[in-house]
Amino acid sequence: MRTRGAREDVCPPPRVPAVPREPEPTPAERELDDTTLVVRAREGDVRAFSALAQRHQAALYRLALRLVGNAADAEDALQESLLDAWRRLDRFRGDSAFTTWAYRIVTNRCLDLLRRRRATVSVEQVAEVAPERLAAPEAGAPEHAAEVDAGLAALRAALRTLPDEQRACFVLRELEGLGYAEIAEITGASETAVRGRIHRARRGLAEVMRSWR
Amino acid sequence: MEVGRTVPGGPAGETLGAAGPADERIEPLACGRDAADVWDHAVEGTLDAHERDCPHCRAAAADALGLDGVVHRMAAERPVPPPSVLDGVMQAVIDTVTAELRPQDLLALDSPAGPARLSRAAAARVLRHVVDGMDGMRARSCRIEPVGSGSGRTGTNGAAGDGAATNGGGADPFGVTVAITVTARFGVDLASVTARVRQMVVAAGEQALGVPVRSVDIAVVDLWDEP
Amino acid sequence: MTPPVRLTVGDAVVARIAAATAREVPGVVALRPDLAQTLLGLAGSLLGDRSAGDALSAAGASAAVQDGRAEIALTLVTTLGHNARDLSAAVQRAVAARVRAETGLDAVVRVTVADVLLDVPQAERESKQSPQVPPPGSR
Numbered sequence: 001m002r003t004r005g006a007r008e009d010v011c012p013p014p015r016v017p018a019v020p021r022e023p024e025p026t027p028a029e030r031e032l033d034d035t036t037l038v039v040r041a042r043e044g045d046v047r048a049f050s051a052l053a054q055r056h057q058a059a060l061y062r063l064a065l066r067l068v069g070n071a072a073d074a075e076d077a078l079q080e081s082l083l084d085a086w087r088r089l090d091r092f093r094g095d096s097a098f099t100t101w102a103y104r105i106v107t108n109r110c111l112d113l114l115r116r117r118r119a120t121v122s123v124e125q126v127a128e129v130a131p132e133r134l135a136a137p138e139a140g141a142p143e144h145a146a147e148v149d150a151g152l153a154a155l156r157a158a159l160r161t162l163p164d165e166q167r168a169c170f171v172l173r174e175l176e177g178l179g180y181a182e183i184a185e186i187t188g189a190s191e192t193a194v195r196g197r198i199h200r201a202r203r204g205l206a207e208v209m210r211s212w213r
Numbered sequence: 214m215e216v217g218r219t220v221p222g223g224p225a226g227e228t229l230g231a232a233g234p235a236d237e238r239i240e241p242l243a244c245g246r247d248a249a250d251v252w253d254h255a256v257e258g259t260l261d262a263h264e265r266d267c268p269h270c271r272a273a274a275a276d277a278l279g280l281d282g283v284v285h286r287m288a289a290e291r292p293v294p295p296p297s298v299l300d301g302v303m304q305a306v307i308d309t310v311t312a313e314l315r316p317q318d319l320l321a322l323d324s325p326a327g328p329a330r331l332s333r334a335a336a337a338r339v340l341r342h343v344v345d346g347m348d349g350m351r352a353r354s355c356r357i358e359p360v361g362s363g364s365g366r367t368g369t370n371g372a373a374g375d376g377a378a379t380n381g382g383g384a385d386p387f388g389v390t391v392a393i394t395v396t397a398r399f400g401v402d403l404a405s406v407t408a409r410v411r412q413m414v415v416a417a418g419e420q421a422l423g424v425p426v427r428s429v430d431i432a433v434v435d436l437w438d439e440p
Numbered sequence: 441m442t443p444p445v446r447l448t449v450g451d452a453v454v455a456r457i458a459a460a461t462a463r464e465v466p467g468v469v470a471l472r473p474d475l476a477q478t479l480l481g482l483a484g485s486l487l488g489d490r491s492a493g494d495a496l497s498a499a500g501a502s503a504a505v506q507d508g509r510a511e512i513a514l515t516l517v518t519t520l521g522h523n524a525r526d527l528s529a530a531v532q533r534a535v536a537a538r539v540r541a542e543t544g545l546d547a548v549v550r551v552t553v554a555d556v557l558l559d560v561p562q563a564e565r566e567s568k569q570s571p572q573v574p575p576p577g578s579r
Contacts, residue, residue: 026558028345033437036396039353040341044318044334046310050303061294075298082302151283152290175288199239199249206276209283311472311515311554319552322525326536329528329551339520339556421556423525 025051034098042089049089053082056099059176060106066171067110069160077113081106096185103178104186107168114164151209158208162201169194170201242269252277310334320359322423323387333357336422340391343417344410349398353434360388360427388427389418396435407431449543451503458512458549459501461538465531467522471500472515472554510539510547519557528553 025047029037032051040048060081064074084105092101159167165187172183173194183198184191239249244267254260255274264270320336322329341352361384391414397403411429418426462468504511512535518527532549539547 026342028342032351036351036353039394040338040355043337043354043356044310045338045341046303046306046334047338049306050299053299053302057299058291058293061298062292065292071292075294078294079298079302082299083305086302086306152287155283155287174284177288195249196239199252202252202280203248203276205284206280209280210276308473314515314552314554322528322551322553324525324529324532324551326529326532327549327551329525329532329553331524331528331553332555335554335556336524338558342520342558421520421523423523423528 025054030054035094038089038092038094038098041086042092049086052098053085056102057082059099060102063103063106063171063176064110066159066175067107067164067168068113069156073113073117074110077106077109081109084109100182100185103172103176104188107172107186111164111168154209154211155205158205161208162204165189166197166201166204169197170205173198174202242267242273244269246270248273256281320357320389320424321387323425331422331424336424339421340393340414340417343413343421344393344395347406347409347413349401350406350410351396351437352393353396354392354394356392357424358390358392360385360390385425385427388425390428390430391418391426392430392432394432394434396437397433399436399438403433407433449505449545451505454503454505454510454512454539454543454545454547455501457539457542458503458514458535458547459499461535462501462514462516462531465527465534467518467527468516468531469519469557470517472517473499505545508545510543510545511550512539512547513550513552515552515554517555517557518553520559524553524556 029047029051032040032048034052034055037048037052041052057078061074061078064077064081065071068074068077081102085102088105092098159170162170168187169183169189172178172186173180178186180191180194180198183194187194189197239247242248242251244263246264246267246269251260251264251270251273254264255277260270260274264274314332318333319330320333322331336357337355340357341355344350344352344355393410393414395407395410397406410431414429415426418424459471462471500515502513514531514535516531518524528551531551535549536547539545
């Protein structure tokens with residue numbers, strides 16, 4: 001009697017991918033407002049969550065990138081934050097915007113990551129990066145384009161030297177354009193504290209950037 | 214050894230992440246003006262007469278404008294994450310959802326050929342899709358409860374229009390009740406359109422899912438304008 | 441028909457037959473591993489356990505053979521246009537028939553429809569093989 005088992009012991013079949021690539025939300029689902037998508041996702045609708053994540057991932061990624069300073073860590077932080085968001089969605093009350101809630105998750109993730117990273121980074125490692133990044137442009141660099149890039153590079157480096165909480169407030173305000181109240185909700189600080197941190201960040205950065213004017 | 218970073222323009226060696234009153238206080242300028250206000254006025258182009266003339270304010274405004282240009286350039290950068298990030302997230306989500314399907318996440322299907330069950334979330338998505346396909350309607354929440362579950366509604370509120378809403382307890386192991394919330398476009402006739410939602414949901418339950426829908430509760434929770 | 445040969449059929453064999461048969465039923469887009477298989481796959485990849493890896497290749501189907509009976513569990517994904525109840529019954533009949541034909545075992549087939557796609561991705565439409573078994577017991 002023929003059995004599959006006997007045959008397969010000799011010649012195992014090729015592996016078939018068990019799980020197909022996850023299908024996307026439909027075009028109609030992509031058009032839905034955040035509130036509708038959140039309600040659906042909370043009821044277990046994976047595609048509704050996917051649509052939400054697709055819609056907001058670029059903004060969340062920008063925030064992560066500017067908080068942690070490199071793409072690899074930003075990608076990790078974004079991935080973990082989105083998984084967190086999915087797991088905690090049933091605790092999202094909807095009394096703030098989904099974006100505010102998601103920004104908070106990303107901010108907390110990134111601040112955690114920075115704290116952990118700081119505990120393991122040595123002086124030598126920092127020294128390798130910092131002088132090069134902070135170096136002034138060569139005297140008389142002629143090209144405007146080179147000047148622009150160098151200015152941005154200097155700002156990026158200067159951002160890294162800010163205390164984390166200041167950097168978070170500054171990025172949310174000046175690069176993402178959020179208001180003080182929303183930043184306070186995201187960072188868990190008072191509006192007064194947010195305003196103070198943003199101001200200190202501005203002054204600190206302005207000082208560094210003075211050489212670029 | 215820990216790195217003690219200094220804050221440019223701030224007190225040397227300020228602790229990272231410190232959030233005390235020192236972090237919140239904004240030192241007024243020598244002329245007494247609030248430094249943050251002057252900064253905002255400078256970038257918004259709303260400096261008043263004093264701020265335009267006062268040397269302290271002018272210095273602060275110059276700092277603000279000097280930084281503002283490069284900050285704008287950075288804000289204009291639009292880096293995007295690689296697709297692998299979201300792909301990884303969704304793969305993990307779908308794996309978790311499938312792996313963690315519990316009995317209460319499943320509806321019993323009336324198969325003559327053995328025990329069969331359907332994910333409640335999948336069924337809800339199909340019913341929402343049917344409502345989304347109707348002109349001027351969007352489904353929001355869609356909760357499907359087995360009639361026999363004994364929780365929530367009794368399934369006897371007579372709203373189904375299918376004449377079969379009188380099953381009780383275990384006598385109807387496959388019947389369900391559906392509670393759906395919708396948003397509608399301004400101007401649609403809510404009475405007639407909700408009647409149609411009811412019909413469509415009952416029909417989709419039978420035709421697409423094989424699940425007998427005994428009653429449908431519909432709540433219109435918001436109205437929207439066509440953009 | 442029954443030859444004078446003593447045959448023992450393992451769980452993994454039945455699971456693999458069940459998975460292959462279910463995939464060929466029209467309307468079945470994919471199978472998905474359940475919790476036990478997810479953990480098994482994880483253990484397999486961590487420990488390099490070959491048998492765990494084999495079980496994973498039948499992912500979406502699990503089977504337990506006891507006293508001449510097979511208990512089979514399948515978790516599958518379908519698509520709009522296939523009635524979930526009728527599809528479940530079709531899969532149950534096809535799998536039970538195939539398992540009986542190949543192994544002589546009676547089977548109870550437990551089906552879970554985990555997902556209903558609203559539109560089938562092109563890649564899956566193309567990768568669908570032509571059926572190698574006659575269509576399941578038609579109604």
